[in-house]
Amino acid sequence: MTATSIDWGDGQAAPRNAQNLGPGRNFWRPGWRRDQRCTAPDPKSDASPGRNGWRSSPVLEGQAWWLEANEARRRAVRALRFAGYFARRNYGRKESGWRQHGDHLVPSWTYTEGPVDGLEAVDPWQRAQQLHDCSGSWTVQARARATAWGSPDLLALPIPRACNQKHVCPVCAARSSRALAREIRAAISAKERPAALALVTLTHKADEAESLADALARWRRAWDLMTKGRAGTRFGRFIAGYYYGLEVTYRPGRGWHLHCHMVAELLEGVTVDQARRYIGQEWQRCTEAARPSWGWDPLAGCWEKASGEEASAVRARIRSGDYSGPWWREIDPADLSAVYQACKYPTPVVDLNPPQLVEFLAATHGRIWHRGGLGWRSIRREGQAAIAEELAAEVEEAARVDLGRAICSMAPGHSPDLDHVLKGRGLEPRQVPKRFVTPPWVDNPKQAERRARATGAGVVGRLAQGIELYGGAPGELQSGGVTWVLSQDEWPLARKLEEEGRAVAGVKHVERHVPCRADDEGAEVATIRDERSGRTTVRHVRKVIREHPTITLLSSEAAALVRYTEALLVSSSSSSA
Numbered sequence: 001m002t003a004t005s006i007d008w009g010d011g012q013a014a015p016r017n018a019q020n021l022g023p024g025r026n027f028w029r030p031g032w033r034r035d036q037r038c039t040a041p042d043p044k045s046d047a048s049p050g051r052n053g054w055r056s057s058p059v060l061e062g063q064a065w066w067l068e069a070n071e072a073r074r075r076a077v078r079a080l081r082f083a084g085y086f087a088r089r090n091y092g093r094k095e096s097g098w099r100q101h102g103d104h105l106v107p108s109w110t111y112t113e114g115p116v117d118g119l120e121a122v123d124p125w126q127r128a129q130q131l132h133d134c135s136g137s138w139t140v141q142a143r144a145r146a147t148a149w150g151s152p153d154l155l156a157l158p159i160p161r162a163c164n165q166k167h168v169c170p171v172c173a174a175r176s177s178r179a180l181a182r183e184i185r186a187a188i189s190a191k192e193r194p195a196a197l198a199l200v201t202l203t204h205k206a207d208e209a210e211s212l213a214d215a216l217a218r219w220r221r222a223w224d225l226m227t228k229g230r231a232g233t234r235f236g237r238f239i240a241g242y243y244y245g246l247e248v249t250y251r252p253g254r255g256w257h258l259h260c261h262m263v264a265e266l267l268e269g270v271t272v273d274q275a276r277r278y279i280g281q282e283w284q285r286c287t288e289a290a291r292p293s294w295g296w297d298p299l300a301g302c303w304e305k306a307s308g309e310e311a312s313a314v315r316a317r318i319r320s321g322d323y324s325g326p327w328w329r330e331i332d333p334a335d336l337s338a339v340y341q342a343c344k345y346p347t348p349v350v351d352l353n354p355p356q357l358v359e360f361l362a363a364t365h366g367r368i369w370h371r372g373g374l375g376w377r378s379i380r381r382e383g384q385a386a387i388a389e390e391l392a393a394e395v396e397e398a399a400r401v402d403l404g405r406a407i408c409s410m411a412p413g414h415s416p417d418l419d420h421v422l423k424g425r426g427l428e429p430r431q432v433p434k435r436f437v438t439p440p441w442v443d444n445p446k447q448a449e450r451r452a453r454a455t456g457a458g459v460v461g462r463l464a465q466g467i468e469l470y471g472g473a474p475g476e477l478q479s480g481g482v483t484w485v486l487s488q489d490e491w492p493l494a495r496k497l498e499e500e501g502r503a504v505a506g507v508k509h510v511e512r513h514v515p516c517r518a519d520d521e522g523a524e525v526a527t528i529r530d531e532r533s534g535r536t537t538v539r540h541v542r543k544v545i546r547e548h549p550t551i552t553l554l555s556s557e558a559a560a561l562v563r564y565t566e567a568l569l570v571s572s573s574s575s576s577a
Contacts, residue, residue, distance in 0.1 A: 029092035031109065031121075038081050040128035047074040049160065049171075050136015055426030057138075057158055058569040065174055072170035073131055075350040079357055080128035080168075086354035090114060093121040111362060115211040119362035127361060131169050135160035138418035138426070140562060142484040142551070144493055145404025151500060152493060155403060155568070156561035158418050158425065161410060166345045167364050173345035180370065181343040183383030184243055184263065185336045187376075190386040195240065196266040197331035199338045200279060201301065202244075203259035204287040205294045212248065212256045212363040218290050219246075219258050225286040227373065235282070238275045240267045241376030245342045246369045250356045261341040263331070265376065272330060273322075280323035301327030345369065403565075407490045414485040421482055421558045482558035485510075486549045494549035503551040516542045 028034055041051070047070045048054050060066045096110045109121040143155040163169050166176045188197070204219060227235050244262035251257055266275050280298055288295030302325030303314045314325075331338050346369065352360060372379045408415050418425050485508050486494060498505040516523050522542040553561070 028088040029090065029113070031093035031095075031112070032088045036125075038084055038125045038128060040077055040081060040125065040132040042081065043074045043077050043132065047071045049073075050133055052136050053427055055138065055160075057426045058566050059158060060160070065178075066171075069171040069174040070135070072347075072350055073134060076168065076170060076347075077128050077131050079349055079352065079354075080124040080131065083354040083357040083361075084123065084125035084128065087121075087124055087358045090355075091116055091121075091358065115213075115359055116362040119213060120365045122361040122365050124358060124361060127165060127168050130163040130165055134163035134165075134169055134171055137161050139410045139412075139415045140418050140421050140482075140558070141406055141410055141415055142408045142486070143404045143565075144407050145402050152496065153404065154497065154502065154561065155565045156421070156558060157403060157565050158562060159410060161412075166347075167367075167369070168347060168349055168361065170347050170350070173347040177340065177344050180380070181340040183380050183387065184339050184343060185383070186386035187379045187383035188265075188333070188336060188339070190382065195268070195333070196270075196272060197333060198264050198266065198272070198275070199329040199331055199341060200262045200264055201259055201327045202262060202283055202296070203257070203300070204290075204296045206251070206255045206257050207294060208253065208255035210255055212258075212359050215256045215258045216246075216248075216363060216367070218287075218294075219260070222283070222286040222290040222295075223260075225289055226282050231282070231286075234278075236267075236374055238267055238270050238278050239374060240265045241372070241374045241379065243342055243372040243376050243379055244370070245344055246346065247344060248346045248360075248364075249348050250352055250360075261344075263339055263342045276323050276328050277321050279328075280318075298323060301325050343370065403568075407493060408484045408486045416482050416484070416558075418562070421555065422562055425562065481552045482555055483550050483552045486551065488546060488548055491549045494551050497551055503553050506550040506552060508548045508550050509545045510548055512544050512546065513541045514544050516540050 026034075043051060047067075049070060091114045092112045093109045094112050096108045111117055111119055111121045137160075138158050139161045141157045141159050143157055144152045145155065146152065162172050162175065164172055166172045202223075204222065206215070210218075225231060242262050242264045244260045246258070246260045249257045264275075264279075266272070280301075284296050284298055286295075298318045299311060299314055302318055302323055303309065303311060304326050317324075329338065346364070348360070349357060481504075483506075494503070494505040497503040518540045520540070520542055523540040524542060525540060
């Protein structure tokens with residue numbers, strides 16, 4: 001076959017080979033498929049999730065962060081498309097067996113050259129596709145809440161299906177950061193006695209020639225020197241608990257700037273001056289030990305230039321043990337807004353050039369960015385429990401609606417798509433319903449009113465007002481049934497719903513890979529790569545089939561559940577306002 005050429009419209013032709021591949025692909029480094037193309041389309045000026053239009057839903061309506069985060073996501077998709085070409089032209093990769101990802105085994109590739117040598121070869125094109133699809137489809141999450149009459153109240157909550165790439169996706173980062181900050185604030189507020197709190201910034205000198213992986217390893221080394229062993233024992237004499245979040249940015253000409261924001265609770269009896277002096281001296285010592293001449297310069301943290309203080313005066317008070325400055329900010333227990341700084345996810349994707357973006361994806365893959373310690377080791381669980389109690393109290397006052405607990409995951413195959421339940425829901429024009437929408441198992445409006453009062457949702461009139469605000473006209477219904485795969489511990493709920501004639505219970509077999517011994521029945525050999533250390537080991541795994549309960553409703557009943565749940569949300573927000 002002879003080579004062909006394509007005229008791109010400007011008088012120039014790009015010669016193609018027999019496989020219809022352009023000349024640029026001949027320069028791709030080893031390990032990349034030359035026939036592969038980026039499947040994520042260029043979003044250009046369309047920032048809507050998946051370029052499917054903006055859905056109107058009470059879950060997200062009126063929230064400015066949703067539009068801003070999706071605009072950043074659009075820019076991130078474009079940056080990742082460019083980064084994919086850069087990775088293929090500059091860094092080769094090779095197969096490195098398999099790695100454990102949750103309960104599953106997935107293929108592993110590692111880079112073989114450049115500043116990413118030896119790191120996981122995360123394909124920017126794959127991330128671009130994930131971000132393009134993020135929130136493009138909506139799922140319907142099944143939820144259950146307790147009622148005064150004993151029978152569980154079943155809800156169907158429409159939620160955008162996220163890509164969960166918190167380190168890369170601005171939408172998922174914003175959502176996760178907000179949720180995490182709420183948990184930490186709730187746990188702190190639930191404490192009996194307000195403790196002395198501080199927001200502490202820990203950083204070190206940046207080196208333009210240092211890779212991001214080396215900078216992360218250096219920071220971790222300094223942190224371990226300060227918080228583990230005998231030094232950790234001394235650390236615990238000043239700090240009762242802490243929760244930190246890492247943050248990374250890139251500054252041209254100065255390299256990767258790595259630092260963490262830590263919310264720390266001082267031990268009872270320890271003054272702010274004592275704790276600040278100890279942490280300042282220890283962090284300076286440990287960062288210097290991690291890499292001599294590249295440790296933390298206290299002047300950078302203690303000097304607030306806007307105050308007019310001279311640098312020489314700042315160094316003099318540091319020598320005297322006074323480490324006061326912007327790096328240490330006291331937190332008022334009555335105002336915990338600063339806690340958010342320790343809960344942010346680093347997503348500088350839109351601000352990075354292709355070389356730095358490829359390096360960021362590889363170095364941050366599988367890394368833990370947030371961690372609590374000492375008395376705050378379980379602070380997230382404490383915060384979740386505090387939020388549940390707070391929500392219950394608010395429901396009793398009819399200030400918010402109780403959405404109960406999630407009884408299934410939002411993974412595809414476990415919860416149905418919203419368009420399968422109500423086609424085009426949120427995309428169609430709103431219409432005022434002719435009648436109040438009740439749960440599908442309630443026939444008597446008076447009974448519905450009694451149940452609404454018992455659950456704290458308000459009277460029928462309030463719910464009807466909420467439906468008028470949102471619009472309760474059904475969209476085009478899909479035929480057939482709708483099935484949810486519930487969590488393994490929800491068997492009693494599935495049986496009860498079936499006994500009451502509200503759903504059909506069933507079972508789904510989910511296959512997973514779990515580690516096992518070599519002599520176990522069905523053991524298979526797998527090469528597993530540890531994402532943190534980079535070591536490759538041989539493990540034995542076996543397939544495990546787990547039984548999950550399922551519930552199935554008619555499409556009409558599932559659609560009524562969605563409208564009922566949305567009505568509860570809108571009526572709650574309107575009554576709070």
